[in-house]
């Protein structure tokens with residue numbers, strides 16, 4: 252832990268200090284929440300996929316959302332980003348009520364999400380995928396489409412930004428290839444960097460590490476920490492506890508649709524309720540034992 | 543066997559009125575289906591909007607049918623909204639069902655006895671385009687050719703035809719050279735020049751065989767110019783950020799939505815834009831005949847246009863123009879060939895004692911068979927169409 256403290260970046264130290272005095276209880280209030288959900292429920296037929304009494308996401312932090320398969324993490328993401336509508340409940344982003352706000356509007360407000368099953372636009376090139384991510388494009392109005400002088404300057408700016416991101420995520424050598432030719436891990440990277448093209452305040456990543464090879468995982472870790480250093484808030488779903496412990500400032504645990512625990516990574520690793528929920532689902536092998 | 547007749551029929555059809563109005567319709571369908579992935583099976587309905595708008599304006603209001611053009615656009619927009627509002631938020635197949643039903647509704651309404659006094663029932667509206675017909679610089683009763691040096695073409699016409707042939711050669715030559723050169727760019731210029739010269743030679747030789755009456759000829763000139771201009775616009779639009787969003791929606795609309803685009807609005811824009819283009823197809827077709835008949839806008843037309851588009855290749859402007867040309871050339875070839883065959887065999891064709899053709903009206907049936915076979919072979923051997931990109935086809939969706 253000692254080395255860890257030394258390698259922490261400035262923003263990480265601020266984020267952790269802000270959360271140091273927050274009680275490790277489900278639904279606890281945060282000093283500066285960017286997203287809040289209250290009484291959000293969603294059921295499919297007989298099963299209740301999500302039943303969250305209250306949860307807050309601290310601004311400027313990296314928050315991990317963990318829980319066994321079927322816990323409702325993806326459904327929770329869908330509800331927050333308006334890809335699905337809850338049966339009841341209210342939720343806010345950056346102080347704004349999101350009830351009835353359409354999915355594409357949430358992205359405009361600064362909330363972007365990726366998908367558990369990667370959604371690369373396979374028949375478009377990598378760079379076109381990236382450029383699609385930029386918001387507020389003048390050329391996306393059909394009447395401007397025929398008047399290149401209205402959008403060419405902006406297009407060049409967007410392209411430069413896209414190229415910089417591709418270089419950062421080491422995808423620049425694939426720039427002009429079809430996205431469909433990328434490996435699974437590269438597609439995850441592309442989807443994440445495409446999401447960043449929207450200039451988000453909150454980045455919600457659904458299992459960004461799934462299918463990514465170990466070498467790439469390490470650098471993906473660094474990239475996610477980098478997002479916080481640039482002032483973004485990150486909420487991500489992950490199964491690998493080592494990685495959760497490595498990069499997150501706060502951990503939220505879901506099981507059977509409910510938030511069953513919250514706390515710093517250290518607090519969560521020693522929480523009996525979590526060990527129960529996890530071990531119940533993972534048949535004995537402790538994911539937390541080496542912590 | 544009179545091969546010269548067959549050749550004239552085939553090549554006239556290649557540049558003919560049918561190819562022209564199909565091309566306009568296919569450009570529109572390409573925006574909807576090829577680029578945006580919207581399964582519109584009601585293209586004939588949009589075409590009927592155009593045809594009836596010009597027909598009724600001239601017939602009932604006694605004003606020039608040109609006033610019908612803006613009215614046609616309004617009809618197409620309204621028709622697109624009626625199609626899109628209830629379906630574009632739902633899964634793709636709902637749109638397919640609703641579009642096919644709505645296009646049939648339009649046809650059944652305009653041909654119904656109840657509304658005969660507005661739409662002319664199954665007879666339609668006739669001889670409304672006199673202002674177009676009479677103003678023609680071409681004599682309706684003489685024959686015209688697209689060959690730049692034909693006797694029927696004057697000096698201005700020669701220059702215009704030569705220029706448009708040259709432009710086509712350069713553009714198509716560029717595309718063919720790209721196919722030919724594949725990845726490697728070496729010697730691309732040479733390949734481009736060779737391809738362009740080949741296309742030019744084809745156009746010169748082929749156009750020599752064409753023969754049209756005065757009214758068709760005028761419609762052709764107007765229609766092909768329209769197709770070229772609209773095709774150029776679509777080419778530019780699809781290279782703009784607007785086109786990028788549209789192509790993104792075809793692949794995964796949720797991904798596009800997550801990036802802050804109003805997918806519903808874009809789908810509506812694509813549906814209506816494609817419909818407005820199809821409306822010009824209906825206008826040109828009805829004007830070229832000076833009449834509107836409901837049964838020219840049946841489901842068959844929609845599916846033939848779709849076949850012609852797939853033949854050319856989806857999501858390619860060139861495919862949506864050349865596809866209909868080849869489609870009609872092939873059909874006319876089969877038709878003319880069977881006609882000549884029947885003629886030379888004394889009016890009927892029998893093979894192994896089975897009477898295949900005993901009357902000339904039977905030939906139409908075989909033409910239909912050819913359309914079916916054409917689609918089957920296309921799907922098996924070249925699903926991407928003539929101009930489509932094989933590499934793109936091979937990429938999986940996930």
Ligand SMILES: Nc1ncnc2c1ncn2[C@@H]1O[C@H](COP(=O)(O)OP(=O)(O)O)[C@@H](O)[C@H]1O
Nearest residue numbers: 295298300318319320321322323324325326327
């Ligand atoms: N569209 C849906 N229809 C029916 N059941 C669903 C649907 N989406 C999710 N579920 C169910 O909701 C529960 C939570 O799923 P999910 O949110 O995908 O979990 P997680 O992402 O945590 O693995 C599961 O039991 C799943 O089967």
Ligand SMILES: [Mg+2]
Nearest residue numbers: 324325326367
């Ligand atoms: Mg999930």
